[in-house]
Amino acid sequence: MxxxxxxxxxxxxxxxxxxxxxxxxxxxxxxxxxxxxxxxxxxxxxxxxxxxxxxxxxxxxxxxxxxxxxxxxxxxxxxxxxxxxxxxxxxxxxxxxxxxxxxxxxxxxxxxxxxxxxxxxxxxxxxxxxxxxxxxxxxxxxxxxxxxxxxxxxxxxxxxxxxxxxxxxxxxxxxxxxxxxxxEARQGDPKPLRPRPVVNRDNAGFWAGVAEHRLLVQRCAECATLRFPWLPGCNACGSRTWDTVEASGAGTVYSYVVMHHPPFPAFAPPYAVGLIELAEGVRMIGNVVGVPYDKVRIGMPVRLEFQRVDDDLELPMWRAGVED
Structure with a gap:
């Protein structure tokens, strides 16, 4: 045009x-x-x-x-x-x-x-x-x-x-x-990057913890309820004051999906994405690694590990088949 x-x-x-x-x-x-x-x-x-x-x-x-x-x-x-x-x-x-x-x-x-x-x-x-x-x-x-x-x-x-x-x-x-x-142009492209996480004033502390290999969970300063994802206020009592606790890294697969579509250049489907229930009681989403995608099961024990996916990005993931 x-x-x-x-x-x-x-x-x-x-x-x-x-x-x-x-x-x-x-x-x-x-x-x-x-x-x-x-x-x-x-x-x-x-x-x-x-x-x-x-x-x-x-x-x-x-x-x-x-x-x-x-x-x-x-x-x-x-x-x-x-x-x-x-x-x-x-x-x-x-x-x-x-x-x-x-x-x-x-x-x-x-x-x-x-x-x-x-x-x-x-x-x-x-x-x-x-x-x-x-x-x-x-x-x-x-x-x-x-x-x-x-x-x-x-x-x-x-x-x-x-x-x-x-x-x-x-x-x-x-x-x-x-x-x-x-x-021809696609063949000359650099390896595609994973999408960047959206970091804002509400969750910046979580990503700062990831950079230090620490999985931080918010804790309400009033009622001590743990919460994830990070939020500006407690969904149990409404308090806006909080601190953090570091999760142990142990959890189980609460639910999961196997991604086939849509294909995205930075990923290689099929792969498993799990809703992980941490030992502390909160749940978070992440890739399940360490076993084939079709071997992931609900209740399977997993443990946190941090994987570098490119030069500028490291993400928490969940390695399956790890017993405490």
Whole structure:
């Protein structure tokens, strides 16, 4: 695509910013205790605020109440004739379809979700009726990524409970033209690297421990509950104060999967990924090594080891068949 064509495309894409993709949509169900219970059981979240007569919904369920399910939402009050359900739960008006079609025509035929952001204003409670509006908030200039070249599209959804703003959900995708390489070019590529772990202010201490060959688990300073993954607050009592304990490195396979697809250049499928229950009682995910992938079994004892996967990355893994 020439520079002039690229500039013209971007100007057309910018024209979609601010256009609504959903208006006055209504959640399929009011906020309800069974859904909250299922969510908490799936997440292992036992915080007392999410049960009992004064229960609230976990804040991270904000978008859950907007999802249309397999049958989708009833007709919206705006653009209902041209609407269609999307992967992130909104009802897409013709604006989003037109934007997608424009990118398709420019060769950006692939799409991948990149991230979402949520802001919480007030808690959702059983019985609340959820409504939501969504707009195309922004379309980025042309970006080149390892996947290919395209544009990031951000939609913003405002979610209300009985008419009162409860929170905001931003969902971002990359619509791109896949990068093409010849076989000769691929042969000359350096060995592909594993994806880098996302290190942020909440989990930086964990990765600092890995660098020292220590597996650190958070411990609540108020109720002494251990937790993993690392979180800013205790999911048992809500305290935001904590310290750490070093795990012994012993554990068992609580559950596992064998990865066959999708293939990724830095990995050699099939391989086993285990949910490991540590002797301390918390669980974490990691590769199971030391035995063939088809010999991994639930209950199998494992022990922590640190493996260097490239010059800049060392990861905790779990060697099977090691008895204490």
């Amino acid at each position: 020439s520079t002039d064509d690229s500039d013209a495309l971007y100007e057309a894409l910018k024209g979609f910013e601010g256009r609504p993709t959903s208006s006055a949509s209504v959640g399929r169900d009011p906020v309800n205790e069974p859904m909250i219970r299922h969510w908490c059981e799936a997440m292992g979240d036992t915080h007392p605020a999410y049960a009992g007569p004064d229960a609230i919904a976990p804040p991270t369920m904000l978008q859950a109440w907007t999802l249309g399910g397999l049958s989708g939402h009833p007709a919206d009050s705006a653009d209902s004739a041209d609407s269609a359900d999307s992967a992130d739960g909104t009802r897409r008006s013709s604006a989003y379809e037109e934007l997608s079609a424009l990118l398709d025509s420019a060769g950006c035929t692939s799409i991948v979700a990149t991230d979402c952001e949520q802001e919480y204003v007030r808690p959702l409670r059983p019985g609340d009726t959820v409504t939501f509006d969504a707009v195309i908030e922004s379309v980025s200039p042309r970006k080149t990524t390892r996947l290919g070249t395209g544009h990031f599209i951000t939609t913003r959804m405002e979610i209300r409970a009985d008419g009162e703003l409860a929170g905001t959900h931003r969902f971002r995708v990359l619509k791109y033209a896949p990068a093409a390489k010849t076989a």
